Amino acid sequence: MHSVGFGQPLLWLRRGWNDLLRCPLPGLAHGAVAALFGLAVLWWARDDFWIMAGAFSGFLIVAPIVATGLYAISRALQRGGQPGLTDALRVWRTRDPRLMHFGLLLGLAGTGWVFTSASMITSFTEVPITRPLDFLRFVVAQDRSWLFEAWLMLGGVLAAPVFASSVVAIPLLLDRKATVLQAVLTSWDAVLASPGPLALWAALLMGLSLLGMASLLLGLVVVAPWLAHASWHAYCDLVHPAGEAEAADTL
Numbered sequence: 001m002h003s004v005g006f007g008q009p010l011l012w013l014r015r016g017w018n019d020l021l022r023c024p025l026p027g028l029a030h031g032a033v034a035a036l037f038g039l040a041v042l043w044w045a046r047d048d049f050w051i052m053a054g055a056f057s058g059f060l061i062v063a064p065i066v067a068t069g070l071y072a073i074s075r076a077l078q079r080g081g082q083p084g085l086t087d088a089l090r091v092w093r094t095r096d097p098r099l100m101h102f103g104l105l106l107g108l109a110g111t112g113w114v115f116t117s118a119s120m121i122t123s124f125t126e127v128p129i130t131r132p133l134d135f136l137r138f139v140v141a142q143d144r145s146w147l148f149e150a151w152l153m154l155g156g157v158l159a160a161p162v163f164a165s166s167v168v169a170i171p172l173l174l175d176r177k178a179t180v181l182q183a184v185l186t187s188w189d190a191v192l193a194s195p196g197p198l199a200l201w202a203a204l205l206m207g208l209s210l211l212g213m214a215s216l217l218l219g220l221v222v223v224a225p226w227l228a229h230a231s232w233h234a235y236c237d238l239v240h241p242a243g244e245a246e247a248a249d250t251l
Contacts, residue, residue, distance in 0.1 A: 015233040049129055058114075061113075071235075072091050073229070098173050109162050168186060190238040190239065
């Protein structure tokens with residue numbers, strides 16, 4: 001396991017952006033699907049806050065699994081190949097049970113957050129929270145309560161172990177014949193070796209994802225594949241020998 005400096009997350013973003021420019025079609029296709037999914041959720045759950053919250057929480061948590069094909073694109077580019085959309089789709093034709101199992105675990109984590117969140121909000125509000133507008137009026141804009149701040153803190157506390165378990169786990173499962181447990185433990189080792197830089201990386205992932213969503217989800221067309229490619233390079237720096245990671249900048 002390799003420790004990294006605070007500037008490394010910005011380098012991962014730069015490498016990821018270069019990968020997107022070099023092979024744009026697979027990434028933009030993934031991003032378009034993500035944006036269309038988000039728009040469908042907004043329309044479907046426009047009057048039901050908890051369905052909307054659950055769908056978007058699940059999307060953020062499971063997104064690294066969905067991006068597995070883009071990790072394969074970055075790996076091929078790193079090796080000097082000329083990959084295309086079929087290379088990204090080929091990953092799913094293998095029906096790797098490890099990816100399915102890990103995706104199920106992430107989905108369960110997202111479900112747990114939604115139920116915990118709903119329990120907290122309904123326990124400390126005097127009116128039922130059913131619509132998105134209710135959440136904005138009685139939780140976010142409520143100046144006589146710290147409920148929204150506490151809700152955000154709880155989300156951060158619950159998200160931290162999920163991030164630590166998955167930050168390099170999925171690229172590792174793609175790249176090596178490791179078990180899900182080995183991938184999760186490796187991911188935790190990476191976080192423990194570089195806690196500060198990876199905290200910054202988590203903040204960048206969340207911040208850019210929220211920006212993509214705030215632009216009527218259209219920003220996800222670019223942000224989603226950009227972060228996916230960048231995550232591959234994070235894996236390379238944190239898990240691969242240093243020489244292999246450095247070689248990525250020369251391709």
